[in-house]
Amino acid sequence: MWFGYKYAVVTGANKAIGLETVRQLASQVFHQLDVLDPVSIDSLANFIQEKLGRLDILVNNAGASGVVVDEEGLKALNIDPSSWLSGQAYKLIELHGVIKPNYEKAEECLNTNYHGVRRVTEALLPLLQLSPAGARIVNVSSLRSELKVKG
């Protein structure tokens, strides 16, 4: 699937899904990035321009959940991983109040997951357009934001 691609950017790659994505892509180039900071984004774009000259893959993985998590309370519920997909886990979480939204977290979520992705993508687009293989942009999302047409 990724044959012909050489250079990739994965945002939010210091841990979790982003770190594993980078490990599998075997990236050897690291540059700090805050997707909320236009100066930081420009710095990344300039770095890629100077070091690589183009970009083949952009994985928009950096994300904010928009909620405050009571980590200990969540662990104590001992939720079966499969129940996340079925939606059962959300009922348990709501019942026990271990995940709570608030205004600040919602604002951070919107800024990171929408404006951040948009800014990073727009800044890196000219470099992606130079990919001879035809660049890929992967937006990591959530089941909760899945678009469905209700019939």
Ligand SMILES: NC(=O)c1ccc[n+]([C@@H]2O[C@H](COP(=O)([O-])OP(=O)(O)OC[C@H]3O[C@@H](n4cnc5c(N)ncnc54)[C@H](OP(=O)(O)O)[C@@H]3O)[C@@H](O)[C@H]2O)c1
């Ligand atoms: N894990 C899940 O079950 C799940 C479910 C649905 C969707 N997702 C989505 O999958 C993606 C990764 O999830 P995850 O669980 O691996 O996330 P995570 O453990 O919460 O890690 C989020 C990553 O995003 C980075 N990040 C946050 N704000 C940033 C900013 N302003 N600039 C640059 N990086 C920033 C974090 O860096 P710092 O550590 O420096 O803050 C971290 O590397 C997210 O987009 C998330 O919404 C995950």
